Amino acid sequence: MYRPSAPSVGSSMHPDRGPDNAPSMIARIMMDIAHQPHMDAGSSEKLVSLVEEFGSPRDSSRPFLTVLLRTQGTRIEPLKDALLCLAAQTDADFELLLLVHNASSKQSESVEHVVEQQPPLFAERITIVPVDGGTRGTPLNEGLSRAVGSYIAVYDDDDLVFANWVEEFHHLAGKAGGRLLRAKTAVQSVSLVTWPQGQAGFNTSSWPAAEYPQVFDVLEHFRVNQTPFMSVAFPSVVFSKLGLTFDERLAVCEDWDIILRASLFCGVEDVDALTSIYRRWEIGSSSYSDHTSDVWKSAEARVVEKMNSRPIVLPPGAVEEIRQLLADREQYAGILQSRAWKLSRPIRGFVRVAAAGRNSLRRLRHRGAR
Numbered sequence: 001m002y003r004p005s006a007p008s009v010g011s012s013m014h015p016d017r018g019p020d021n022a023p024s025m026i027a028r029i030m031m032d033i034a035h036q037p038h039m040d041a042g043s044s045e046k047l048v049s050l051v052e053e054f055g056s057p058r059d060s061s062r063p064f065l066t067v068l069l070r071t072q073g074t075r076i077e078p079l080k081d082a083l084l085c086l087a088a089q090t091d092a093d094f095e096l097l098l099l100v101h102n103a104s105s106k107q108s109e110s111v112e113h114v115v116e117q118q119p120p121l122f123a124e125r126i127t128i129v130p131v132d133g134g135t136r137g138t139p140l141n142e143g144l145s146r147a148v149g150s151y152i153a154v155y156d157d158d159d160l161v162f163a164n165w166v167e168e169f170h171h172l173a174g175k176a177g178g179r180l181l182r183a184k185t186a187v188q189s190v191s192l193v194t195w196p197q198g199q200a201g202f203n204t205s206s207w208p209a210a211e212y213p214q215v216f217d218v219l220e221h222f223r224v225n226q227t228p229f230m231s232v233a234f235p236s237v238v239f240s241k242l243g244l245t246f247d248e249r250l251a252v253c254e255d256w257d258i259i260l261r262a263s264l265f266c267g268v269e270d271v272d273a274l275t276s277i278y279r280r281w282e283i284g285s286s287s288y289s290d291h292t293s294d295v296w297k298s299a300e301a302r303v304v305e306k307m308n309s310r311p312i313v314l315p316p317g318a319v320e321e322i323r324q325l326l327a328d329r330e331q332y333a334g335i336l337q338s339r340a341w342k343l344s345r346p347i348r349g350f351v352r353v354a355a356a357g358r359n360s361l362r363r364l365r366h367r368g369a370r
Contacts (some may be wrong), residue, residue: 073107081199
């Protein structure tokens with residue numbers, strides 16, 4: 001259970017943002033509508049009241065952050081690492097809902113045993129929530145129904161967060177005006193192995209690398225998700241006041257879907273700090289290996305269809321970016337239709353054949369050297 005506490009040594013606590021700061025995208029739109037010259041007074045008051053929810057000072061009796069940590073109890077060692085990361089946070093102003101999804105009784109017992117081993121001051125802020133049935137979004141919706149934090153973050157049991165994870169979110173929340181908070185993330189390849197005495201473990205097989213864009217680009221996110229889940233903190237009002245929930249019809253892509261929808265409502269504030277590592281499992285079970293390509297394509301199509309079937313609000317600067325994209329498309333189309341491009345076709349074919357030949361020769365030499 002969460003108990004308000006003073007920040008840990010080395011923590012930087014900051015006052016939450018007041019109503020005089022720049023609002024999020026949806027708040028800007030509602031304020032613009034509320035102040036139209038012929039707007040009905042009653043409707044205008046309701047809109048202004050809702051906008052104030054995005055910028056009002058936080059109730060200090062509530063935690064700043066609710067962490068939704070999903071696990072199935074199948075990877076106990078990575079779960080221990082995940083909890084160790086949270087226990088080491090320099091900012092302790094968070095609660096943890098440990099969502100144990102579709103776990104057997106033995107797996108649930110293993111999770112409970114891990115929690116019992118945590119330091120007492122950390123363990124008392126952990127609530128174990130068993131969840132049966134549904135898809136990957138089901139435990140998250142159960143977590144939303146119990147969360148009391150001003151912000152909400154999702155963290156899976158096989159990833160890592162640094163000690164500054166909560167602190168950096170908390171630092172920027174005071175300036176974000178109700179926008180999503182997005183920090184930098186590194187990627188590291190991991191494989192399941194058997195440790196001594198037959199214990200199930202894992203090995204890292206690469207150095208961490210910051211592969212994802214450092215700045216959020218909503219137009220790029222329409223194409224593909226470029227934001228690992230634990231790198232984002234959502235203002236809780238997008239769930240409690242705007243009614244967003246996780247789409248339980250999605251077998252995968254639930255992270256991409258909710259990040260897109262929430263960002264279009266609120267906008268995104270980028271955190272200029274590296275705060276987490278996304279583990280890419282090369283050998284072993286993961287959401288990529290547990291679902292077929294058809295399942296992934298179906299989920300992606302549903303996310304795109306949902307975006308395409310409703311009006312959307314784009315952030316400032318998007319119009320100029322769209323104009324540039326259209327200009328580039330027109331320029332490329334002109335190049336492809338040009339006489340020079342058509343005449344160079346044989347040369348381009350020769351270059352492709354030569355490149356394939358070099359690659360084949362390289363492979364043969366490699367085999368001969370073995």
